[in-house]
Amino acid sequence: MIKVDNLSFSFPQKDLFDKISFTLEEGQHCAFIGTSGSGKSTLIDMIMDPERYMFDGTLDIASPCRIGYVSQFSQLDKTDEITVFEYIGADYIKLQNEIASICTEMETSSDIDPLLEKYQQALDAFNAIGGDDFESNIMKQLNLANLGRHENLMVSKLSGGEFKLIQVIKEMLTAPDLLIMDEPDVFLDFENLAALRNLINSHKGILLVVTHNRYLLNHCFDKIVHLENTELQEFDGRYIDYNFQLLQSKIELQELAVADTEEIARNEIVIDNLRAVASVHTEAARGKSLNARVKLLERLEARRIKAPFVDIKQPEIFLDADTGAEETIALKVRGYSASFEDILLENVNFELKSTDKAALIGSNGTGKTTLLREIFKNNHDSIEITEGADVAFLSQLQGEILNESNTIMEEFLDAGFKTYQDIRAYVLKYGFEGEILDQKIGSLSGGEKNMLQLAKISAGKTNLLLLDEPTSHLDTYSQIALEKAIENYKGAVLMISHDFYSIVNCMDFVLIIEDKTIRKMSMRKFRQMIYAKHFDRDYLExxxxxxxxxxxxxxxxxxxxxxxxxxxxxxxxxxxxxx
Structure with missing residues (x-):
């Protein structure tokens, strides 16, 4: 269906692809992975509209090929006053109405031939997207996603996660030859994430899905396409098998590197001796021997370079805390309530000690972000932050914290850095180097923007971190680096997250929103609850x-x-x- 062969493409400031090749064939569910900013979204854009790009190599797409698309940036329109069923079935309903209108017109028209042609075109279009059974198909998909009860709900009443699932259903139902989804999992709660897994696994067509979500990666795909450092490799099989293959390669490469290091040391001694002799004796044979040894050393040095897919450098995230010697109460919430049209939270009570790390979890739309913002503002009678606390906030709305019209350099000059050299040395640890430092922040990928937020937070000493979906858009390597940084952080953390792995890897306990209030849950009980609902038997063990x-x-x-x-x-x- 799709064949990419020796494709190369560059922006003025960055090389993206260097002779990459892969194929997508009938029925494959392919996960598209790679570090943030590696060019995944650009490659998707090229597949969807190759005429926009000047590239070397070939990009062959079978004809005809209808491509469906679910964007990572789609937003819920609160003014959209149509039902969920009407939203999903809009294309079907439009064609249905058009066919009915043509039939009505034919009843009174004297020139029926052009109307018959229009009728056949509309009917063909209707059948091409499975129009005959669209009502029952919509309900099947809604039930699969646990959204059957929302059939007649207004779209404007959906949570962001529910709306994302509705978009996925809408695209899947039209049966495109290829469905591309760019991070469809971002901000989905556990229930909606499981629903997305069900939708992906039930889909019969070709899927190309950009995702960093470890739950989906481990449960949904039979092919991996990995883009890294301008190179690409494809793997037919599960993500867990792909990672095992990478680990085996890492063992082999490291063993080879150790042997090469020893051989390099021996050759360096020989070369030094040969150079010393050659400076005294000028025989041609001695010169040839020296040149041969130098070339061998160069080959060994070149072989020490790590394979781009095996030893990917993690960002060096370090969260510094300005804390006292004794443990104190960092945050108290007593009798907190919040409401908009309806009551979101009522009589919420909890506290956070100065070294506690707590995950705030709950379904989409239950008031998590509202509470976190109120804590950051610290002007609510029910919220008390310990005096003198230095609080940092990471927002899922990245433009709140970052000035997207700034370059990376300008952003950190505004943040108090004194010299360009200081900025370059600092942001290099977070994966930003070269000409990207002069790019506008608005042009960066979602993962790069989140990493930039973390870099800004890390630049100052804080003792209370408020993190709203910090792993969203981050690649898996950056997620693991962040987990380590949080685990080593000496201050208090309150983190909204739907990422099961990030929660269990670095949190002490969870604060779960249920029935408009919050209760504390141990990590052991939380793990048992999630595994019982969303994992197969014996998976945890x-x-x-x-x-x-x-x-x-x-x-x-x-x-x-x-x-x-x-x-x-x-x-x-x-x-x-x-x-």
Whole structure:
């Protein structure tokens, strides 16, 4: 259906693709992964509208090929006064009305031939998108997404997560030859994420989905396309199998690198000796021997370069806290209530100690962001932040914290940095280098903007972090780096998140919104609740064993014990086969 062959493309400030190739074939569900800013969205744009771009290589799309698209940036229109059913079925209803109108016109027209042609065109278009059964198909998809009760609900009443699912259903129902979805999981709560998994797995056509969500990656795809450092590789199989293949490559490369390092050291000694001799004796044979050794050293040095897909550099996120020696209460919430048209939260009570890390969770539209913003403003009678606290806020609306008309350089000069050299050295740790520093922030990817927010927060000492969906748009490598930074942070954290892995990897407990109030839940009970609802039986036990073996492999590689790493990788492979 889609064939990309030796495709190369560059912007003036950045090379994106260098002779990349891959195919998408009938029925494949493909996850499109890669670090933020690697060019995933640009490649999608090229597939959807190749005429807009000047590129080398070939991009072949079978004809005819109808492409559906779900954007990561779609917004709910609160003024849209149509029902969910009408919204999803708009294309069908429009064609249905057009066919009925043509039939009415034919009853009184004396020139019926052009009307018959229009009728056939409209009927063909209706049949091409599965019009015969569209009412029942809409209801099947709504029920699959646990949204059957919303059939007659106004679209304006949906939460953001529900609206995203409605968009996915709308695109899937028209049965495009290829459906492209760009981060459809962003901001979805656990229930909606499970519904999205059901929709993806039930879809019969080709899917190309940009996602960094580890839950979807582990449960939805049979092909991986990985774009990194201008290169691309494809893998036919599950994401968990792809990661295992990368780990095996890493063991082999590190073992080779250690052997090469020893060989390089030996050759450097030989070269030094040959140079010393050559400075005294000028025989041609000695010169040839020296040149041969130098070329061997160059080959060994070149081979030490890490493969772009195996050893991807994580950003160095460091969250510095300005805390006292004794543990105190950082935040108290007593009797807090919030309402708009309806009551969102009522009589909410909780507190956060100065080293607590708590996840604030709940369904979309239950008031999480409203509460977090109120805490940041700190002008509500029910909210008390300890005196002298330095609070930092990361917003899911990135333009609130970042001036998108600034360049990265200008943003950090405004933030108090004194020199360009200081900024360059600082933001390099977060993956920003070269000419990208002079780009407008508005042109960056969603993941790059979130990383920039984290870089700004990290630049100052704080003792209370308020994070609203900090992992949204971040690639998996950056998510793991953020989890480590939060785990090592010495202050208090209140984090809104729907990312199960980020919560269990770095939070102490959760504050769950239920029945318009908040209750505290231990991490053990939270894990049990999520696994019971959204994972297969025995998944938790197998995953914990898998993580323990992966930790042992990492330690073995650190100690350069490659034989042990290989034995452990066989144990890991047997666990992976159980998923």
């Amino acid at each position: 197998i995953e914990q064993k898998k993580k323990a073996v992966e930790t042992k492999i990492a330690l073995a590689l650190k100690d350069t014990d490659f034989e042990r790493a290989k034995i452990l990788s066989e144990e890991l492979e047997s666990l992976i086969q159980l998923f």
